[in-house]
Amino acid sequence: MDRHLLSASDLSSDDAALVLDTAEEMRSVAERPIKKLPTLRGRTVVNLFFEDSTRTRISFEVAAKRLSADTINFTAKGSSVSKGESLKDTALTLQAIGADAVVVRHHDSGAPHRLAHAGWIDGSVVNAGDGTHEHPTQALLDAFTMRRHLGDLKGRRIVIVGDVLHSRVARSNALLLSTLGAEVTLVGPPTLLPVGVERWPVEISYDLDQALAKCDAVMMLRVQKERMNASYFPSAREYARRYGLDTRRMALLPEHAVVLHPGPMNRGMEITADVADAARSLIVEQVTNGVAIRMAVLYLLLSGAPPDSRLRDGGGLDGVENDHEPAIAGAAEEGAS
Amino acid sequence: MTESYLIRGAEPLGGGATDLLLRDGRIVEIGPGLDAADATVIAADGLVALPGLVDLHTHLREPGREDAETVTSGSAAAALGGFTAVHAMANTDPVADTAGVVEQVWNLGRDAGHCDVHPIGAVTVGLRGERLAELGAMADSAARVRVFSDDGKCVSDAVLMRRALEYVKAFDGVVAQHAQEPRLTEGAQMNEGELSGVLGLRGWPAVAEEAIIARDALLAGHVGSRLHVCHVSTAGSVEIVRWAKQKGWDITAEVTPHHLLLTDELAATYDPIYKVNPPLRTAEDVEALRGALADGTIDVVATDHAPHTVEDKECEWAAAAFGMLGLETALSIAQQTMVDAGRLDWAGVADRMSTRPARIGRLEGQGRPLAEGETANLVLYDPTVTRAIDPTESASLSRNTPYAGRELPGRVVATFLRGRPTVLDRKLA
Numbered sequence: 001m002d003r004h005l006l007s008a009s010d011l012s013s014d015d016a017a018l019v020l021d022t023a024e025e026m027r028s029v030a031e032r033p034i035k036k037l038p039t040l041r042g043r044t045v046v047n048l049f050f051e052d053s054t055r056t057r058i059s060f061e062v063a064a065k066r067l068s069a070d071t072i073n074f075t076a077k078g079s080s081v082s083k084g085e086s087l088k089d090t091a092l093t094l095q096a097i098g099a100d101a102v103v104v105r106h107h108d109s110g111a112p113h114r115l116a117h118a119g120w121i122d123g124s125v126v127n128a129g130d131g132t133h134e135h136p137t138q139a140l141l142d143a144f145t146m147r148r149h150l151g152d153l154k155g156r157r158i159v160i161v162g163d164v165l166h167s168r169v170a171r172s173n174a175l176l177l178s179t180l181g182a183e184v185t186l187v188g189p190p191t192l193l194p195v196g197v198e199r200w201p202v203e204i205s206y207d208l209d210q211a212l213a214k215c216d217a218v219m220m221l222r223v224q225k226e227r228m229n230a231s232y233f234p235s236a237r238e239y240a241r242r243y244g245l246d247t248r249r250m251a252l253l254p255e256h257a258v259v260l261h262p263g264p265m266n267r268g269m270e271i272t273a274d275v276a277d278a279a280r281s282l283i284v285e286q287v288t289n290g291v292a293i294r295m296a297v298l299y300l301l302l303s304g305a306p307p308d309s310r311l312r313d314g315g316g317l318d319g320v321e322n323d324h325e326p327a328i329a330g331a332a333e334e335g336a337s
Numbered sequence: 338m339t340e341s342y343l344i345r346g347a348e349p350l351g352g353g354a355t356d357l358l359l360r361d362g363r364i365v366e367i368g369p370g371l372d373a374a375d376a377t378v379i380a381a382d383g384l385v386a387l388p389g390l391v392d393l394h395t396h397l398r399e400p401g402r403e404d405a406e407t408v409t410s411g412s413a414a415a416a417l418g419g420f421t422a423v424h425a426m427a428n429t430d431p432v433a434d435t436a437g438v439v440e441q442v443w444n445l446g447r448d449a450g451h452c453d454v455h456p457i458g459a460v461t462v463g464l465r466g467e468r469l470a471e472l473g474a475m476a477d478s479a480a481r482v483r484v485f486s487d488d489g490k491c492v493s494d495a496v497l498m499r500r501a502l503e504y505v506k507a508f509d510g511v512v513a514q515h516a517q518e519p520r521l522t523e524g525a526q527m528n529e530g531e532l533s534g535v536l537g538l539r540g541w542p543a544v545a546e547e548a549i550i551a552r553d554a555l556l557a558g559h560v561g562s563r564l565h566v567c568h569v570s571t572a573g574s575v576e577i578v579r580w581a582k583q584k585g586w587d588i589t590a591e592v593t594p595h596h597l598l599l600t601d602e603l604a605a606t607y608d609p610i611y612k613v614n615p616p617l618r619t620a621e622d623v624e625a626l627r628g629a630l631a632d633g634t635i636d637v638v639a640t641d642h643a644p645h646t647v648e649d650k651e652c653e654w655a656a657a658a659f660g661m662l663g664l665e666t667a668l669s670i671a672q673q674t675m676v677d678a679g680r681l682d683w684a685g686v687a688d689r690m691s692t693r694p695a696r697i698g699r700l701e702g703q704g705r706p707l708a709e710g711e712t713a714n715l716v717l718y719d720p721t722v723t724r725a726i727d728p729t730e731s732a733s734l735s736r737n738t739p740y741a742g743r744e745l746p747g748r749v750v751a752t753f754l755r756g757r758p759t760v761l762d763r764k765l766a
Contacts, residue, residue: 086648109536113606130537132539
């Protein structure tokens with residue numbers, strides 16, 4: 001794995017499998033009475049949030065704490081240039097206090113990339129969502145959640161529905177799921193699909209009913225009602241009718257298919273309450289798995305073991321019963337082929 | 338009487354080596370083996386002599402942003418780039434929309450003495466696109482403004498654009514349009530294409546430029562006015578300009594050095610040093626622009642030299658200012674993309690970077706041939722060397738060159754403004 005996690009495209013299929021397998025082990029930690037590992041004791045993880053996101057911040061914070069890292073929450077709202085300190089000065093401050101990892105959420109696409117590559121800090125940078133670019137740990141937790149229910153994602157059909165244009169979740173998922181061998185279909189009104197999307201490694205459809213009939217998982221994206229003011233769609237009602245997931249549409253899904261949503265949901269807009277609370281909806285489980293994935297990512301970026309040995313011995317998690325070696329070895333072999 | 342200079346062994350327009358004698362601001366004699374006991378001899382063997390370059394599109398930032406550039410520093414950078422005249426864009430603070438402001442800029446340029454500084458007047462008051470600025474007053478001022486532009490903003494109102502095109506006919510002016518349909522480019526960050534979608538940066542579609550150029554061409558044709566199109570950046574724009582010229586309409590166009598060389602892929606670095614307006618486009622666009630410059634569809638290379646302070650560039654992409662430096666590297670990029678590529682000879686470069694821009698700006702004594710009796714505005718250029726671009730060496734107060742660390746061919750050795758060296762031995766004289 002690279003030193004940073006900025007984009008789902010940073011992950012090879014080996015890397016992705018390693019993260020997912022490691023998360024599997026981390027998840028078992030959460031089921032113990034004492035949910036804590038000493039692995040990152042003495043390491044400092046900074047949650048640098050330029051944009052409100054309580055759920056993602058808490059998820060990273062819990063993940064870091066369960067690995068015994070020292071965590072610092074740094075919230076800097078508003079444009080960094082117009083108000084307050086610049087991104088560079090913030091970065092230099094974090095460097096000076098000795099941050100080993102910076103988890104950054106930012107309203108501007110590419111801000112984590114700048115942090116990682118401008119030469120301001122030495123630590124690892126984890127993108128916790130940047131503008132309309134990417135949110136790689138969300139994609140990892142989505143893949144992890146689907147894998148737990150569907151098994152290997154190779155050849156699985158996954159439909160992602162909604163505002164792809166403004167969705168960092170959709171970008172990261174399209175990349176990661178393709179890396180993992182899944183067949184991804186993006187569905188939404190043409191106004192909310194980016195220019196050039198036809199050259200992404202995905203299928204495109206404007207017809208949700210058709211796409212649902214043969215899919216293994218459907219992921220609904222949050223759609224802001226305000227988008228209709230910019231004429232992306234005529235009204236919330238029409239959007240919900242054409243692209244929302246209601247019980248009628250859910251009935252079109254194959255028996256085994258699951259429903260995901262990265263949250264926060266607009267109930268009644270892209271998803272109805274009945275669907276959100278249905279048995280096949282994994283929305284709450286996604287949150288649980290988010291902690292395991294973030295533990296895995298922080299562990300793999302910070303544990304200090306050279307990448308080779310990590311791959312070879314499956315991470316050597318202190319205090320974790322390592323009963324997943326076959327899966328990890330399998331992942332390594334897969335990458336070699 | 339001013340000092341005389343005898344330039345020995347230079348190659349005018351890249352032709353056969355000869356000597357040029359400059360005296361009293363003029364080229365008084367051209368020929369091999371000249372002799373002038375009183376003249377300072379400049380050894381120019383192997384150097385190409387070109388008429389002094391003329392830039393139609395320079396941001397000098399003064400008044401208002403003297404932390405980024407001043408008329409003095411910017412015109413020094415111009416001289417070092419081989420320019421003997423630049424046109425200073427109107428988007429200063431206060432905006433150059435009155436005779437007072439344009440005369441101030443003109444005076445600052447004259448006092449600095451590095452090159453002629455011709456202010457461009459704003460088309461509309463405060464660049465707000467609402468009503469015409471006092472174009473006639475600026476034309477009649479000491480600055481004798483002939484080029485008018487709201488550059489940085491598009492004169493998007495069709496009626497206002499029509500009136501501006503008509504009005505400037507009274508003093509042989511030209512409207513230089515920054516072609517950018519504002520609604521199609523709200524919040525735009527980079528070229529709209531596959532990459533903008535992947536990077537999550539809001540797209541600046543080619544159609545936003547092309548639609549305005551097409552409309553303006555039709556307007557200019559309709560009212561019989563001169564139109565100049567700033568920084569053409571797309572293959573589609575080239576086609577429209579070509580079509581308009583075939584109609585016989587009086588339309589000229591410019592391309593920047595960076596649009597001749599760089600592509601939108603650089604945005605993948607998220608380094609705002611590559612953020613510019615209009616944005617860097619695709620390799621196909623670059624190829625079309627080079628072709629259009631070669632065949633004359635695009636008339637001139639204009640730098641769009643846009644200095645910005647470090648803090649306006651060392652930040653998030655979306656928070657950064659648009660623009661890049663250009664004066665000191667323009668000729669090198671013309672060499673690399675056009676001369677070395679066999680698409681223009683040095684006479685062609687002189688035409689696109691001196692003759693035609695001077696004609697569009699209605700400048701006297703600039704853009705003239707290297708001939709006896711002409712004003713001695715010329716540049717001596719060494720096309721054989723290669724230089725690594727170091728931003729800290731720039732005469733500009735700003736450092737935002739996209740070529741830092743790159744190797745570019747050629748460098749300016751000397752520049753003469755009316756017979757007086759502004760640059761000698763690669764340094765300001």
